[in-house]
Structure formats: C-alpha cells, structure tokens
Amino acid sequence: MPEPIIEIKNLSVYFYTYAGVVKAIENVSFDIYRGETLALVGETGCGKSVTSRAITKLIESPGRIVSGQVIYHRDDGSTVDLLKLSEEEIRKIRGNEIAYIFQDPHSSLDPLYTVGYQIGEAMEVHGKVKNIKEGIAKAVDILREVLIPDPERRVKNYPHELSGGMKQRVVIGIGIANNPRLLIADEPTTALDVTVQAQILELLNELKRKYNATVLLITHNLGVVAETAQRVVVMYAGKIAEIGTVDQIFHNPLHPYTAALLRAVPNPLGKIEKLESIPGTVPNLITPPKGCRFHPRCPLAEEICRRKEPELKEVEPGHFVACHRY
C-alpha cells in the first residue's frame, strides 16, 4: 500500500467576482503518494491550477478557499492540515518542502534581479544559506544541475538575457533549490517551443529520479502524461471525473469525459485512429449544470445525470470514477 504525502479532502475554492460566484473547484479529493508522479489533466479552466495552488493557500483575492483539508504527511510521520496553518508557517513550507514551477518562465522571474540572486534568494529565505552571497555561489551548482552551460557566467545574467528554455531551467532550479518533498509543476512546458519541451520534461524526470521527489504534474497534454506519470487525476469543470493509474486511464477509461478526451488526441498508448472533438463547450462555472456537470455534453446522459450529482466511486482497486453508470 503506497503511503500518501498529501491528502486533499473536499477542497472547494470560489472566486467572488463582480459577475457572480465562480465555483472554480468544488469538493475535490485525491491523494498524492510519496515518490510518484501524479498527473492532473483537464481542459483549460477546469480548475487544475487552482487546485495545485490551493494546496499551499496560494489563492489571491477575489478567490477564497471555502472548505476542505490538505493533510500533509511529514517525513517524521506527523501530519498537518496545511489550510489551517498561519501565513508564516505556510511560508516556511512553500518553496522548501513544497515547491512550484509555473507555466510561463517569461513572467515567473523578476526582471530586475539576476538569476543567481533569485535562486540564491530561494535558499536564503529558508535558512539554507547564511546570506545571499553564499546563495549566489551555490546557485552556480544548481544551474549546472539543470544543465545550463557556462553556469559561472550565466549566474550573473538577467532573465531577459536568457532564452525561454533557459529561463524555465532557472525556474526549475529555483524549484529544486531546497530539495523539496513535493514539486508541483504547473504546465511547465506549455509556454515553450516544441523542441525545448522534450528537454525540459526529460530534465524534470531526471531530477525526480535523482532526488526521489514526489511530483504533481499539471498538464493538458496526454502524451506528456503517458510518458512521465504513474497515476492520473482527470478534472472536469471544477470537479474530479476520474482517478486511476496511467494504464487504467488510457486502456480502460470509465468516465465518458475521459473517453472523449482520449478520442480527441492521438492516443499515446494505442494505435492512431480517427480523432473526434468533444461536442459543446466548457460550462460557465457561475451557473454550472445541475447534477453531473458533464451531462450537457455527454452522449450517454440519462435522466438521473440531470438531477443527481454522481459521487466518486472505486470501481476497481485504485480506479475511481464519478459517473452514474458505475
């Protein structure tokens, strides 16, 4: 039985905007196991990023975490609900035990500081180095680790002097600077050139192996999932549709949405067939559909789907689905 490092329970985040309450995620529950790579997939706006940020309370106004728990299992066996921690306590965990890599390296870095400073700063604020000078010195090693050539010179560069792929390597370097237990990579390759994407993914995989870290990979690219992850969480319109191993999801998708999603892209684990698009559009999360949120687009929708919200059920070991058909 794998042991969890994070247990997310009934997490809901709402955005109180002028246009109404946007229920970005509702009652989201899943576990992240120690040492695995868990992929969080779904269409744009389905709540993937919000979920990952809510883990360490990185939700800004007008958003608010309205309910739920994020149980974090420390290495010494103790557990703590991250959502109950004070601002200072959670700060000590962010970037230290749980680190992030954001989507767009062009906007993640502060343009006015050198990359060496920004990596050194990540270590300094968690007391890993005595001062920023020592941090910048150590940043050279980290730049070497993320395979940036000529790190002694690069450490003095400003972000705008680096290419997109290089910048993302720096961002990854900041992420791994403190040797985190959990690394949350939020679409780390989306903003990059196709040729660079593979390199970055490979780097991530390698670092994960080296440090034995747990990775939560957020992506909408199923090819990436098949290559890097062991388990998959599929989200639709702020809710969880299906959870399973890569094998279960790709070979035996239970939720009609997962099935549709797999038919919409070349199946990385199957033979290439005709691609189909999913009819309809992503629902408006101010007035989401009643019952199952996928029912307006679902080819198999029945009367009950319109009325009752399906609960997440374990259909086979480790394979959960929220659909009335099971």
Add this chain to the structure above:
Amino acid sequence: MAEEKVGEYEPREEYEMSILDRLSDRLIDGLASFITLFKKDWKRRNQSRIKEWKLMAYALNRSPPALLGLVIVIIYIFVGIFGPYLAPWPYDFFPVNYNYSTQLAPPGSTYFLNVTELQNGYIVHYMTYIHYPLGSDTYGRDVLSILLEGARTALVLDIFIILIGPTIGIILGLISGYYGGKVDEVIMRVTDMFLAFPGLILAIALSAVLPGRIQNFLNAHVWAQTLVLKLFALHPRDVNNLGKLLSVFVALVIVWWPGYARVTRGSTLTEKENLYVEAARAIGLPTRTILFRHILPNIIGPILVMITMDFGGIILTEAGLSFLGLGAVPPIPDWGNLINQGSQQFPQAWWLVAFPGIVIVTVVLGWNLLGDGLRDILDPRTRRSLEFKLKKKGKGGESNA
C-alpha cells in the same frame, strides 16, 4: 442564452440586490429599449452586452466614492441647466448702482436698495431689499446667484469643449495608429509640438489674442449670436462680451486634443494587431467602419475615464483663465472671475475666494471620483479582481446536492 434554461443548471448564487442595483437595472433596460426603437432587434441581439452593463453597474454601486462622485456630477448638471432660473437675482443687476455700500457686503448681510430702472421705456422707481447669504462681489451682486448662474457657463463650456477637443484627438489618433508610416509621423510630430507647449500658456496666449476675431465673426452672424446667448442664458445686451467668453472655448479645444491623440494612437497600435481587424480588412469593410465600429469600441474604456476626469480638468483651467482676467469677464457670471475679484481684496473679501473655491473643488472632485471609479470598472483586469462580499438571497444555493 442557454444557461437560462430552467432546471438544467444550478441557480446563480446571487448577491443581495440593493435599491441602486434595481434602479441601475431599470435604467439599463430602459436604455436598451430606447436603442431598440432605432435599431431593430438590438435588445435581443445584444443580451450579453446588456447583462455585462448591468454587472458593471453593480460594481459601481458597491463603490461609495464613485457614487459620491456621481451624485455631485448629477447636481452639477442639474444646476448647470436650471441654475439661471433658480438664482434669486439676475447676474446683470448691479445693486452697487443704487446703494454703494452693497459693494463687497459680507455674508448674511441685508441692504435696502432705492432702484431706478428703465422698464419698457418707462423710468421706474421702487424700494427693495437684498439679502446676501454668501456675501456680494465688487458690483454688489449676490454671490449665491452668481454661483448658480456660473454653473451654466461652466457646464456649457465643459460639454462643448469635450464634444470637440477629444473627438479631434481620437480621430487623429485612430488615423495615426491605423495607417502608421508618414501619416503617423506627421500627426505625432504636430501632437508633440502642442504637448511641448505648456497648456495653460497656450490657452492664455490664445484667449488673449482671439477675442477680437471671434467678436467680429459673431457680429457678422446673428444666428450664432442668438444661439450662444441662449446656451449661456445671457441677456442680449451682453453680446459684446461673447468674444472673450468664446475665445476661452476655442483656446481650450486647441489645448485639449493632443493628449487624446497620443492615447488613442497607442491603443490603436496594439488593437490593430488583433485578428478581427485583419478579418474585417479581408472581407473588404471600409476603413471608416473598421476604425469606428470595430477598433474604437474596444479601446474606448480608458478614453472614457480620461474624458470623465477632463470634465473636471476643463473647469479648473477655465476658472484659472478667468482668475487671470481672461475669458469670462463681468457681467458674465463665472466662478473663476469671482475669485479674481476676491484676490484683489484678500483677505477682507474672503468669501469671494472661499465659496467659489469650495464649489470648484467639489465639482472637480466629483468628476474625478466618478472617473476613478469608472477606471476600476471599465478595465477588465481590475474589474475581475474586485472582490464582492457574498450575501445569499433567501435560501438559494445548492439545496439539491
């Protein structure tokens, strides 16, 4: 819209509607119906736009400073229209002719007047008394009346300068940004020249040299004379003061366009890169349509904010010119001119500075508060980041889970 279908979707979690929300809903619905009178089916085809307007109005209703600004602006416009009829004394009645001690009478004082007037060709004598709640000016005129009547002067100048100056600027900016190249270069160099010229100095120079020409024009065109007199609610015998008054108008129009040309050009440059402009060009829409029907509506937000705040800026500059003795001169009622009179008798006649000063500051502040509120609401980015406090209406929400 599909989401209104009953039963299929969860109800919207509503914010509690205030009276203002209902009022703004009514107003926007009314406006939509009004437009529909002229454009068939407008209301039906623009439902989502109407909905967005209503939501924006809710955001405005939750900003007390913006509401305060709106109230001040509404009062200003009301007084600007009806002020000349509300004023107890006409602006061209000079009590100092009948009782010399009414000159610079302090607030709260009352004087008797022994009036000798020419009415319909007859000489009329009568006794009356005049009460000065806010004091009197050098001509013994009631300051309260001049303030009420001066609102008309300010409002008419305000509206017409805004109608013409920014329009010129916006058109030039659109052309400059859209065509680029030589056209852009020429327009922007000219704009720079005007920007390099301190606005106040240019306005002063123009209002000093223009009155003669404008007066000649008005004297040659009786219809224009009548129109201007009506607009400013002036007596026909003041026709010879119009040249000075209108020179301020012309001066401020000339000063007020360059800023708009700059801003509009900048937004047009980024906006024209969008695909929809390319598409509009590809299907052969005339440039005029692309500029005014497609680009302008998308960049109008910041321009509207600028216009709102400039309503206040024009009042400041216009009153500044009359403070320097240019533009509106007595007997034309004008706020800045009262301060000019007061400055020569300061601090004895403090009320001539204080009361017009308070009025000017209040009105300008009103426009600025409103503009500031609009900035938050018209910019989609800040609008989305406004946080609303949730108040559930009745029991609503997710009872069906």
Add this chain to the structure above:
Amino acid sequence: MAGLGKFLVRRALTFVPTLIGVTLIVFIIAYVIPANPVRAWAGGEKASQAAIEMIKKEYHLDQPWYDQYIFLVKGLFTNSLLDPLNQEPVFTNIGNRFVVTFQLALFAFFFVVLIGLPLGIISALKRNKATDMVLRIVALVFISTPIYVIAYLFIWLFFIHWNMTTLAGIPPGPPHQITHIPIIDDVLTLNWSNFVEQVRRFWLPGFTLGIAAAGVLMRFTRNSFLEAYSRDSTLFLKAKGVPKSRLYRHVLKNALVPVITILALQFGGLLSGTPITETVFNLPGIGRYALQSIMYLDFPALIGVTFLYAIVFVTANLVADILYAVIDPRVRF
C-alpha cells in the same frame, strides 16, 4: 557608453521639429492678432509715427513673414533679440527669472516626492481597506484643488495667521555663487543663514505648486505598485516562500521603474506650470514673465519663453528615457 552617446544624438535630432514647431505656433499667434503690438511697444496711444516706424524696422515687421520668423529665431540663438519693453536681450531676461522658477520647482518637487511616494505606497499596501479609500480620496482632492484657491487658503493660514513665511521681495543669493541657484549654492557653501531665508520665502509657494503633482504621483505610485504586485513573478516569489517584507522589496523595485521616469516628467511639468503660483505669491519667475509678455503683446519675449518651455519638455523626456535605461536592465540604448 558609446551607445549612450549615439542614443542622445538620435533623440536630440527628433527634438528639432518640436522646437521649430513650438516657436512657429507662437509666431502664427503673433502674426494673426488684429491688435497692433508695435504701438504698444512704442508707448501706447501717444507713440509718435517715427518711433513706430523705427520699431517696425528694428523687428523686421515691414518684411515678409518668413523673414520675420528667421529674424526672431536668429535673434534668440545669438541672444541679440531685445525685449521691446526693457531693451534687454530676451535670454538675459529669461536667465534672471529662470533662477527663481527653478528654485520654486525644486521646492515643489521636494514636497511632491515627500508626500506622493510614501502615501502612494501606503495606499497600495492597504489596498481596498479604509486607509486606502481615504488616501485615494485625498489624492483626488489634491488634484481637484486649483492653485488659485489653495494658495489663498495657505496665505491666510501661514502668512496672515501664523506668519510662517514672507511674501515680499526675493532674498538675494549667497555671496559665493556656483550654480546660481541660491538654495543649491547655500548648501554647497554651507551658508545656513541664507538657506533659512530662502526656505522661508519659497516653502509655501513650492508646497502650493506641488500639491496637485503630489496627488498625481500618489495615484501613479499606487497603481504602479499594484500592477507590479499582480504580476506572475510576485506569485512565484510567494510560491518560493519569500517573506512579506522581501516580497514588497521586489514589488517596490519593479513599481519604481515607471515612477522614477514619471518623476522626471513631473519636474518638467513643475518648471512650466508656475504662472499662477508666481502671480499669487509675487515671485518674478518665468511663468509671470510669460503672462506679462502675453498681456503686453510682447512677442519677442513670448517666443523666447515658449522656446525655453519646449526645451524643458524635451529635456525632461530625455532624462526620463535615460533614467529608464539606467534602472531597468531590460532597456539598452
């Protein structure tokens, strides 16, 4: 820094049309006026025909318009153009008055920065709280209050009531002059008694002149700070676990990039925005010179003043560009 030199030359070339244009505008205004300035220059209604003819000849007014224009501009550059009212070269007049205006602008700038920057930052830090709302309204009140109203309020308070300033005359500069700006020379020569005298005369006009600009700066600083705060890089800093104080240091540095360039433009604006302040506080500066030249239809003086204003405008823009390049590593010449 060869790049900088090239950049300066390139920028300076774009100023030429602006400068020519500004003088041309004044010239056109002067050319189209119906009133006859020559009679006014010669001494009003009583002026003799001979005197008028002489002045016409002296200022090339009997020549075609382009000749008049060239005469004016050439006169400006060689400082041979005389102000018809006091027979001094125009630029000599301007130079004497510019010292006063520059010192006034310095005082105003001091108050602008002192009030605008900290209050703007506080307003942003307390975003959407009561403090923020109050400060936003205060900034708008500053912007909405005309100089000619607030000046009298201040005169009544600080001069009539508390006698904290003087309003007559101008204290002479210190005996030893380096920059010819008295307050700067005082600091350089450590002449504190003259320093106090200068401050006593200039602080109130400076405060009055600066108050609107302080309101503008407050708003600009607040918005710039919030803009920097809402960037992805700020969220990433949070995700890094950076403490609040350090987070704000990053945000502040980013926010100050546009603020500092705006400060350069604001100083230019203060220099050219003095006419009403100088009139009310009785200071013999450029602004009042410009007003007088308009009132007396003294166009040689007006063309000189506007030329100076145009130079101030382009210089302020240039300084803003340079500052931008110095503090932002992304911008290179």
